[in-house]
Amino acid sequence: MTATSAPEAALGVLPRADGSAKYSHAGYTVTASVNGPIEAQRRDEHAYEAHVDVIVRPAAGVGGTRERHLESILQSSLSQIILVKNFPRSLIQIVLQVEDSPENDYVNTKLVQASLNFAIMPALMQTAVLALLSAGVPMRATATATAVTIAQQDGAKRITVDPTPRDIETARSVHVLAFTSHDELLLAESEGDFTVKEWDDVYETAKAICCRSAPAKEGVAMVLDDEDASGPDMRQFLRSAAGAKVAADLHWK
Amino acid sequence: MATDRPLVLPGETIDPSLIPSHPKHPLRLGPGLRHIPPSDIVPTVAGQLITNPVKNSMWVEYNSQRYIPSVGDIVLAQILRSTTDFYLCTLSQHTAPATLPHLAFESATKKTRPNLAPGQLVYARVTLANKHMDPEVECVSAATGKAEGLGPITGPGCAFDVSLGFARRLLMARSAEDGGVGVLEMLGGEEGGGLAESARTVVVVGRALQETDRAGLGMEGQRRLVKKLVREMR
Numbered sequence: 001m002t003a004t005s006a007p008e009a010a011l012g013v014l015p016r017a018d019g020s021a022k023y024s025h026a027g028y029t030v031t032a033s034v035n036g037p038i039e040a041q042r043r044d045e046h047a048y049e050a051h052v053d054v055i056v057r058p059a060a061g062v063g064g065t066r067e068r069h070l071e072s073i074l075q076s077s078l079s080q081i082i083l084v085k086n087f088p089r090s091l092i093q094i095v096l097q098v099e100d101s102p103e104n105d106y107v108n109t110k111l112v113q114a115s116l117n118f119a120i121m122p123a124l125m126q127t128a129v130l131a132l133l134s135a136g137v138p139m140r141a142t143a144t145a146t147a148v149t150i151a152q153q154d155g156a157k158r159i160t161v162d163p164t165p166r167d168i169e170t171a172r173s174v175h176v177l178a179f180t181s182h183d184e185l186l187l188a189e190s191e192g193d194f195t196v197k198e199w200d201d202v203y204e205t206a207k208a209i210c211c212r213s214a215p216a217k218e219g220v221a222m223v224l225d226d227e228d229a230s231g232p233d234m235r236q237f238l239r240s241a242a243g244a245k246v247a248a249d250l251h252w253k
Numbered sequence: 254m255a256t257d258r259p260l261v262l263p264g265e266t267i268d269p270s271l272i273p274s275h276p277k278h279p280l281r282l283g284p285g286l287r288h289i290p291p292s293d294i295v296p297t298v299a300g301q302l303i304t305n306p307v308k309n310s311m312w313v314e315y316n317s318q319r320y321i322p323s324v325g326d327i328v329l330a331q332i333l334r335s336t337t338d339f340y341l342c343t344l345s346q347h348t349a350p351a352t353l354p355h356l357a358f359e360s361a362t363k364k365t366r367p368n369l370a371p372g373q374l375v376y377a378r379v380t381l382a383n384k385h386m387d388p389e390v391e392c393v394s395a396a397t398g399k400a401e402g403l404g405p406i407t408g409p410g411c412a413f414d415v416s417l418g419f420a421r422r423l424l425m426a427r428s429a430e431d432g433g434v435g436v437l438e439m440l441g442g443e444e445g446g447g448l449a450e451s452a453r454t455v456v457v458v459g460r461a462l463q464e465t466d467r468a469g470l471g472m473e474g475q476r477r478l479v480k481k482l483v484r485e486m487r
Contacts, residue, residue: 015467018318036319038347081263083287083297088384090348133262136317138287138297141264181264242299243260249316249418250301251469252433253258 007126007237011134011245019135021127021241025232026147026162027102028123032131036092044091049084053093056124059101066117070124077187078128081180083138092137096124104165118191119147119168121176125187126234133242143186144210144234145178148202150194157198159205162232173198177206181235210234258303261296261313271302275309283312284323316418320345322382327403327424329412330390332373340369342377342390349387353377357391359400367405374406409452413459419466435472436461439479457482 007025014020017033024030037050044051054075056067074096082092101120122145129143149163149171160167168174173192180186190199212233261267272294273280282288285298296302300315320328322344330342333350341350353375355366369375381389392403415423422432429435440458461482465475 035347037321038319039349086384133299135319136298136300136315138285139263140297142262181262239260239262242262246260246300246315248469250314251471252422253301253314 006232007234009126009130009237009241011130011241012248017135019131019133019137021130021134023123023127023130024100025123025126026119027100027164028098028120029100030120030123030127031097031099032127033095034092034128034131034135034137036135036137037087037090038093040089040091045089048088049079050082050087050090050092052079052082052084053091054078054128055093055095057095057097059098070121073121073187073189074124074128077125077143077178078132080186081129081139081141081143082132083140086138094128094131096127098124102165104169106166106169117165117168118174118176118189119149119163119165121145121187121189122147122162122178125178126238129238130241133238134245141180141182141184142238143178143180144238145176145187146206146209146234148175148177148206149173150175150192150198150202159201161205161209175199175202175206177203177210179207179210183207183211212236258301258314260299261302262299263295263297265296267294267296267302271304271311273304273306273309273311275306278309281308281310283310285313285315286311316416318416320417322351322379322388324379324382326379326382328377328379328390329406330375330377331412332369332371332375334371335369342375344379344388344390351379351388351390353390353392357393358404359393359398361393369405374410374412376403376406378403409455411455411459413463415463415466419462423462433472434462434465434475436465436475436479439476440483453486457486 005026007023009021009023011021013022013031014033017035019034020032022031040051044053052075054071056070057063058067078094098120125143125145132139146161147163149160149167150173151158151160151167151171163171171192173190173194175190176187177185178187209232212235259271282294285296285300287295287297289295296313298313298315300313302311303314304311328344330344330351330353333341333343339355340353342353344351355361358367361367375392377390377392379388380391392400394401422428422434425432429438440461461478464478470478
């Protein structure tokens, strides 16, 4: 799968969970299940808000420190968009199972444990949001996320959206940004060397992908797709994925 | 259809022209909507926005799996255990138990209270649904003191889990016409006068309902499913 492939999603794939989603984009495939609000364990209970529990499971082996790190970042971002104050003393559990991640063609990997890296964050974030939509968990807003790298190539700097493992290896810095549907910055994580100016460029690039305002009519969208080759329109994608689920649920109307 | 029932996502702004305005009635907000003072109405779930200009109400129609109690809902509760003054019962799995007072039954007094065993199903109305407290249910109308159809469920049967949207369709006064659920009538119509009352029938009816919900079957699909199930049962 190439990095430029369009994102794909299916909602409600797990019949037993309250909500679930399967999402694949840029070589990553993630399945998420959401259960909640359910009764929280005593130690997770909070008197005034719901505890959001995020569990990231790698494609092979058991999770380690890296997964715990991703979980903590996702947990704090997702509790911002979920209306946690509506469900005090309860738990909203989000389990993210990585099924597939892109392989680096330049390195011969002996797969003992599929190691997670930074670039998987947008896929995890997007799957979690889709699963939350599928579960009907009340939210303040939806969120879209993307990963951007900056590489030094022939003396010029090059910005890559949805990087491949090779891009990440050669990049000077990797950035993950997420925006809410109100165009607010929800998550900004960076790794590597970069200047403030570079970060500003990254911010603009990511914002263009995550926060493209929805076109008024579908006919206009078709025209825009041809001209605009700056990357996938994540917000439109999220809307169509949720719309398909709602239409399937309310087919009897 | 797309115009009168627009798709909304959490946090989207609702076009002010869609919000009903009525000179007399106050605006009523149903599930899936949040009012942010002073004047913002924001959806919190993904679904179809439905408005009723006559009653001056609006809500978001969506399907979900987990039941969140709200006052006035008629629910099927399962008794967990009894305490001195009330029964503890579950409304959905893995949530805090709801309370059902011993005296919240028709003509129950301190001396004559119904004796319900753990696992028993009761048909009840939610009287207290508050995010800071455990929900409370009753099997009697507080106004009339009559059961009005509520109370312990007796006779052979089983409880089957379906999605909330499907449960609402089943509860519609004319579920076949309005809700598009015809399985029950179709099963009843087989053999020209209803199926025999047996454990097998219960399982077939439950499976038919669950399958209709899970696969989102239309009328034609339901007819095919009923034929298949009846053929298997014989």
